[in-house]
Every structure is written in structure tokens, then in C-alpha cells.
Amino acid sequence: xxxxxxxxxxxxxxxxxxxxxxxxxxxxxxxxxxxxxxxxxxxxxxxxxxxxxxxxxxxxxxxxxxxxxxxxxxxxxxxxxxxxxxxxxxxxxxxxxxxxxxxxxxxxxxxxxxxxxxxxxxxxxxxxxxxxxxxxxxxxxxxxxxxxxxxxxxxxxxxxxxxxxxxxxxxxxxxxxxxxxxxxxxxxxxxxxxxxxxxxxxxxxxxxxxxxxxxxxxxxxxxxxxxxxxxxxxxxxxxxxxxxxxxxxxxxxxxxxxxx
Numbered sequence: 001x002x003x004x005x006x007x008x009x010x011x012x013x014x015x016x017x018x019x020x021x022x023x024x025x026x027x028x029x030x031x032x033x034x035x036x037x038x039x040x041x042x043x044x045x046x047x048x049x050x051x052x053x054x055x056x057x058x059x060x061x062x063x064x065x066x067x068x069x070x071x072x073x074x075x076x077x078x079x080x081x082x083x084x085x086x087x088x089x090x091x092x093x094x095x096x097x098x099x100x101x102x103x104x105x106x107x108x109x110x111x112x113x114x115x116x117x118x119x120x121x122x123x124x125x126x127x128x129x130x131x132x133x134x135x136x137x138x139x140x141x142x143x144x145x146x147x148x149x150x151x152x153x154x155x156x157x158x159x160x161x162x163x164x165x166x167x168x169x170x171x172x173x174x175x176x177x178x179x180x181x182x183x184x185x186x187x188x189x190x191x192x193x194x195x196x197x198x199x200x201x202x203x204x205x206x207x208x209x210x211x212x213x214x215x216x217x218x219x220x221x222x223x224x225x226x227x228x229x230x231x232x233x234x235x236x237x238x239x240x241x242x243x244x245x246x247x248x249x250x251x252x253x254x255x256x257x258x259x260x
Contacts, residue, residue, distance in 0.1 A: 007070055007080045007101050009094065011087040011113015015042040016197035019114045027111065032078040035066055040085035040225070042198055063093075067100045074106050087113045090139065091167055117165045120193035120227040123203055126234060128163045133236040136162035142169040142176045158183035166228040173217040173228075177210065180230060186211035189234035194226040207234050 008027050013019040028034065028048045036046065038057035049055065054073075058066050066082075074080045084092045088110055098108045117139060121128050128137045138157055141148075150156075157164065158180045169176050170192070180188075188210040194202040204220045205213075210230060217226075249255040 004074060004077060004106065005079045006107040006109040007074050007082065008109050008111055009082045009084060009088050009092075009097060010111040011089075011092075011115075012036075012041055012045050012083050012085055013114040014086055014116040014119035014197040015045070015195060016119070017042065017044045017048060019119065019197055020045065021111065021113065024111055024113060027079075027081055028083070030079055031081040033069065033073040034081045034083055035061075035069055036083040037085050041083065045083075063096060066097070067104075070101060071104045071106065074101075075104070084113070085116070087115045090115050090117075091141070116196050117167070117227055119196035120165075120229070123193050123196050123201060124191055124206070124229070124234070126191075128165070128233055130233045130236055134161075134163040134231055134233045136160065138162050138164050139167070140164070141167045142172040142179070144168070144172060154179035155182040161188075162231065163233045164228075164230040166230070168224075169228055170217060170226040171223045174214040176228065177213045180210055180213075184210055184230065188230060189232060191229045191234055192217060192220070192222065192226050193229070194220075194222055196227060 010024045010027055011021075012024065017025075025048060029050065031049065031053055033054045033056070034049060035056045035058050038059040046055070056066070056069055070080050070082060082097060084094075086092070088094045089112065094110065098110070101108050129135050138160065140152065140154070140157060143153060154176060161184060164180075166176060186209060189207040190210050190213050191206050191208070192204040194204055202220075204222060204226075205216050208216050213228070
């Protein structure tokens with residue numbers, strides 16, 4: 001391992017370069033070789049690279065080619081970054097990317113990033129966990145070419161009626177709507193955020209009804225790069241949090257009045 005740098009698998013965040021971590025920016029600016037998901041990354045993020053940095057767009061590569069580039073570069077002592085959109089741990093193919101690098105004797109370091117679902121929630125100006133409305137967030141996707149485990153299909157997850165954030169599902173809106181209506185009421189609020197934090201970000205639907213989801217997405221012409229949110233958190237105010245209530249004591253503050 002002497003003379004070799006770790007291969008860094010870096011989360012690029014949702015799109016806005018100012019939402020990248022300080023560590024992510026530093027690693028990008030130091031990198032000799034960067035393999036990036038070209039169809040999912042903002043040009044503003046790639047503008048952080050030095051002009052002499054070798055760049056490989058993984059959108060036109062298969063896994064074996066990606067790994068070969070990284071192994072050869074890292075083995076020769078060059079600084080290598082695999083730049084993933086959002087956070088590498090969420091739908092980022094992290095395991096299949098890291099495993100062959102480790103098998104090749106390379107050290108791998110994962111650097112987290114801000115996920116697009118958090119940027120989309122910020123764009124909506126909504127808290128995903130509203131007291132006494134929803135305290136659970138389910139991050140999932142519709143079943144497409146990659147099958148879902150039977151207990152994680154949307155019709156099953158919908159039974160919880162928790163806050164739901166769907167990745168990779170805009171092109172399956174009709175299926176999503178049918179699966180969720182198995183448990184959610186037809187008037188359940190929904191919202192769709194397209195390209196959260198990008199210059200062309202759009203909030204297409206705010207508190208639209210689940211029963212109209214497929215028609216609204218089709219009408220907006222959205223087929224990818226969007227998050228679908230479902231749940232009462234979109235419209236409900238909930239109750240006041242106890243944490244900041246004057247009648248609530250905790251390890252750092254004593255209650256200053258009796259409970260109501």
C-alpha cells in the first residue's frame with residue numbers, strides 16, 4: 001500500500017456545488033482522475049476540477065471499465081475519486097463499486113453527501129417528520145427492471161402511511177399511483193420536486209391529490225431526476241414539539257411551568 005492513495009467514493013450532493021461537503025470539494029480539487037455519473041451531476045460541480053484532471057463519464061461505461069480505470073490509476077499512485085450523485089449509500093451502487101477495488105488490494109474511503117431527498121424537502125419548506133402526523137420516513141422506489149423484495153413493494157409499504165420519498169420512479173407514476181392507492185386515501189397530499197437544488201429546479205405538484213399523481217406528472221413532462229413525496233406531512237401542521245415547551249424538562253433545562 002506504500003505510495004498509494006485511497007480511492008475515494010464521494011457524494012457530490014444533489015446538484016448545487018455549495019451543498020457539497022468541505023471534504024468532498026477538497027478531494028475533487030486534489031484528484032488526478034475522476035470518474036463521475038455524467039447524467040446526474042451538475043456542470044457546476046464538475047467545474048471544481050482542475051483543468052488537467054482526467055475525467056471519465058461513467059454514463060457510457062460498464063462496471064468493469066469503471067473499475068479498470070480506477071484500479072490502474074490508483075495502483076500507479078494517482079489520486080482517484082469516484083463521484084456519485086447525492087450520497088453514495090443511497091441507490092449509489094456502492095457495494096459493487098467498492099468490492100473489486102478492495103479485492104485489487106486498494107484502500108477505499110467513502111465520503112458522504114447531501115441526499116437529493118433532503119434538498120427536495122428543503123425546496124418544499126417542509127419537515128418530513130411532523131409531531132403526531134408522521135415520525136417515520138420511508139426512502140424507496142417503484143419496482144422496475146430491478147425487482148423489489150416482496151415485503152418492500154409499494155403496496156406493502158403504503159400500509160404504514162408514513163412519509164414516503166420515492167427515488168427513480170417518475171417514469172413509473174401510473175404504477176406508483178395504483179400501488180399506493182391500495183392503502184393511502186385518494187386525497188393524500190403528494191408533491192414532486194424535479195432536479196432539487198439545480199438552477200432549473202421545479203416543484204411541480206404541491207399537495208396535489210394522490211389520485212391525480214400520474215396525470216400531473218405526465219402533464220409536466222417529467223420522466224426522471226425527480227423525487228415523489230407522499231404523506232400528510234405536506235399539509236398538516238401537527239402539534240408543538242415538547243422539546244421546546246416550557247412545561248417539559250430534560251437534561252439541559254428544567255420546566256418553568258406546570259403542564260397544561
